[in-house]
Amino acid sequence: MIVPIDGRLARNGLPAAGNARTLVIACGALAHEITALKRLNGWSHLDLACLPAIWHNHPERIVPGVEEAVRHHRTAYDTVLVAYGDCGTGGKLAQTCATLGVEMIAAPHCYAFYEGADRFAAHPEEIAAFYLTDFLARQFDAFVWRPLGLDRCPELVQSYFGNYEKLVYLAQTRDRALNARARDCATRLGLTYERRLTGYGDLPAFLAPRD
Known part of the structure; x- marks a missing residue:
């Protein structure tokens, strides 16, 4: 489609x-x-x-x-x-x-190109981080919570996320409401919370007109 x-x-x-x-x-x-x-x-x-x-x-x-x-x-x-x-x-x-x-675009996923692929690759210790973007902060229930069945069986949170240590919100915009949503997601998953304002990362350069 x-x-x-x-x-x-x-x-x-x-x-x-x-x-x-x-x-x-x-x-x-x-x-x-x-x-x-x-x-x-x-x-x-x-x-x-x-x-x-x-x-x-x-x-x-x-x-x-x-x-x-x-x-x-x-x-x-x-x-x-x-x-x-x-x-x-x-x-x-x-x-x-x-x-x-x-x-x-050269990146393993959107989290990498939002932060900047080189900067993202410089943090291998964050293998235990669960990432959100603006989109996922808005759509957490539709794309994470319900598809994993956590709305029906919230006790499964530990099974899915027990090996994660923190939730990192890679923020494209300065939006207090989204920050609050992302923080709530971390609370629901039992993870510590970190917010990074990345803006659009590598995406503008990829989309800009070529000479």
């Missing part, structure tokens, strides 16, 4: 009048942030089509979904960018993007 976000994709998959040069095929969890960056920077060169964010719970769907989206849209654009990290595909997404000749 391909969901056009900014309304410029026509029903046949081709861009509407005033063609953009670049299509970003992205995880739905990034839709709000990419749309914000497009607006803030005046990036009229970008169109955005998103795949379901819930596929992070089913990474086997990501590679065929991205491949289908690229093949469906690529003839209408000069450039196609894939705004996904590896996201549990075991390197298969990068292989597919290389085969298709499209650029993918």
Whole structure:
């Protein structure tokens, strides 16, 4: 399922009048942030089509979904960018993007490129950290709590999260309400809480117009 976000994709998959040069095929969890960056920077060169964010719970769907989206849209654009990290595909997404000749953001997942891939890799001791982004702070119940059955069996929290030590909220924005939500998530999981204001990390450079 391909969901056009900014309304410029026509029903046949081709861009509407005033063609953009670049299509970003992205995880739905990034839709709000990419749309914000497009607006803030005046990036009229970008169109955005998103795949379901819930596929992070089913990474086997990501590679065929991205491949289908690229093949469906690529003839209408000069450039196609894939705004996904590896996201549990075991390197298969990068292989597919290389085969298709499209650029993918270089990171294992969105937590890494939000913090900055190099900075994220410099903290191997955080293997026991559970990460949230703005999106996951908003959608914690829908993407974590209920899919794991913790709404029905909260006693399973220890089984799922007993080996984690802290929850790290990688904040894209200064939002007190989201900070409170993220802190509540940490409390519910029995984890210590840390907030880092990362902003959009490596994402703006990836989306910016190429010279």
